[in-house]
Amino acid sequence: MKAAGILALMGCLxxxxxxxxxxxxxxxxIFSRASLDNYRGFSLGNWICMAxxxxxxxxxxxxxxxxxSTDYGIFQINSDTWCRHAKLQEKNRCHVACSALITDDLxxxxxxxxxxxxxxxxxxxxxxxxxxCEGRDLSEWKKGCEVS
Numbered sequence: 001m002k003a004a005g006i007l008a009l010m011g012c013l014x015x016x017x018x019x020x021x022x023x024x025x026x027x028x029x030i031f032s033r034a035s036l037d038n039y040r041g042f043s044l045g046n047w048i049c050m051a052x053x054x055x056x057x058x059x060x061x062x063x064x065x066x067x068x069s070t071d072y073g074i075f076q077i078n079s080d081t082w083c084r085h086a087k088l089q090e091k092n093r094c095h096v097a098c099s100a101l102i103t104d105d106l107x108x109x110x111x112x113x114x115x116x117x118x119x120x121x122x123x124x125x126x127x128x129x130x131x132x133c134e135g136r137d138l139s140e141w142k143k144g145c146e147v148s
Contacts, residue, residue: 019060020104022074024048025145027057032147034110040117044147045138046129047113051075052141053128059109060102073101075113076126082112093119 022030028048031037037044054076055061063071069080079085083098094112101109116125123129 019058022057022059024052024057024141027051027074028142028145028147030106031110034106036110036114037147039114040122042117042123043138045141046123046133048141049133049136049138050123050126050129053132054126059104059106062102070098072098073109074106075101075109075116076128077101077109077112077116082116 028044031044031047036042036047039047051057051074054071055074057074059074061071061073061076063076065071065078067080069078070085071078072083077083077094077098079098081091082094083096083101084092085098094108094115096108096112101112117123123134
C-alpha cells in the first residue's frame with residue numbers, strides 16, 4: 001500500500017504541463033472580446049497573424065535569446081523590458097511576472113501586448129509581424145471565424 005502511495009506521489013511530481021495551442025478561430029474570438037480589433041489602428045488580422053508567426057498560437061512558448069533574456073508566451077514578450085523573470089534590474093514595464101504570460105489565460109499577455117503597441121507606436125516590436133504581416137491583406141486570418 002505504501003508503494004502505491006509513493007508511486008502516486010511521484011506521478012504528481014513528474015506531471016508535465018501541456019502547452020495550450022489555440023486554433024486561429026478561437027484566438028480570433030478571444031482577441032475580439034479583448035478589443036484588439038482595430039486597437040491603435042491594427043485589425044484583428046494583424047493580431048492573429050502576429051501571434052501565429054511569434055508562437056504558432058502556443059501559450060507556453062519560450063525562446064531564449066543570445067542576450068540572456070527570454071521571450072514568453074503567445075506574443076513572445078521579452079523578459080528584459082516587459083515582464084519580471086527573476087532579476088531585480090529588469091524593467092518590467094507591464095508590471096507582470098513572465099510566468100503569467102505562459103498560461104492558458106491570455107488576459108495578462110493581451111494587456112501587455114496592448115501596452116507594447118501603445119508605448120512603441122505600433123507592432124514593429126514583433127519581428128514575426130514585420131516580416132510576415134505588415135502591409136499585407138490580412139483578411140484571410142479571420143476568414144471563417146465567427147467574431148463579433
